[in-house]
Amino acid sequence: MRVTQGTFSFLPDLTDEQISKQVKYILDNGWAAAVEFTDDPHPRNTYWEMWGHPMFDLRDPAGVLLEVNACRKAYPQHYIRVNAFDATNGIESLKLSFIVNRPDEEPGFNLHRTEGPGRSIIYTTHSYAAQKPAGSRYG
Numbered sequence: 001m002r003v004t005q006g007t008f009s010f011l012p013d014l015t016d017e018q019i020s021k022q023v024k025y026i027l028d029n030g031w032a033a034a035v036e037f038t039d040d041p042h043p044r045n046t047y048w049e050m051w052g053h054p055m056f057d058l059r060d061p062a063g064v065l066l067e068v069n070a071c072r073k074a075y076p077q078h079y080i081r082v083n084a085f086d087a088t089n090g091i092e093s094l095k096l097s098f099i100v101n102r103p104d105e106e107p108g109f110n111l112h113r114t115e116g117p118g119r120s121i122i123y124t125t126h127s128y129a130a131q132k133p134a135g136s137r138y139g
Contacts, residue, residue: 002102002106003041003079003099003102003106005041005043005081005097005099006081006097006098006099007096007097007098008098008099009098009099013102014098014100016065016069019065019068019082019100020061020062020065021061022082022096022098023061023064023065023082024061025096026064026082026084026095026096027058027059027060027061027064029084029086029095030086030088031084031085031086031087031095031096032054032055032056032058032084032085032086032087033054033055033058033064033082033083033084033085034050034051034053034054034055034082034083034084034085035050035051035052035064035067035068035071035080035081035082035083036048036049036050036051036080036081036083037049037051037071037075037078037079037080037081037101038078038079039075039077039078039079039103040127041079041106041127042109042125042127043125044125048079048081051067051070051071051080052067054085055067056087064082068080068082068100068101071101072100072101075101076101077103077104078101078103079099079101079102079103080099080100080101081097081098081099081100082096082097082098082100083096083097084096084097107127108127109125109126109127110125110126110127111123111124111125112124112125112126
């Protein structure tokens with residue numbers, strides 16, 4: 001199974017050159033880049049771990065790629081993404097987010113069905129990765 005979150009998730013993995021071009025687009029728009037990682041890719045897990053601080057003053061894509069590669073080295077079997085944040089007053093929101101690293105094996109999700117009162121049916125998604133303790137979910 002392939003986790004599809006953020007922009008470009010349905011495409012093949014981006015090369016470092018393609019990542020660099022996307023980061024250039026981020027910086028050309030005046031957005032801040034940030035690198036995040038997780039071993040729990042559940043769709044409702046929006047709070048991934050930050051790798052360093054958001055790069056508000058950075059103007060060179062190579063600097064972001066340097067941080068991506070450092071995160072890859074430290075967490076090779078985690079999901080890593082680049083986020084673009086628009087800090088303009090009145091907007092202050094995420095503009096772009098894309099995955100730049102995945103574990104070798106993506107275990108997927110289990111869909112659990114529960115019947116509620118009346119004829120209601122409740123569906124819950126459980127990540128197979130989360131069945132192991134944090135820090136030991138991959139490799």
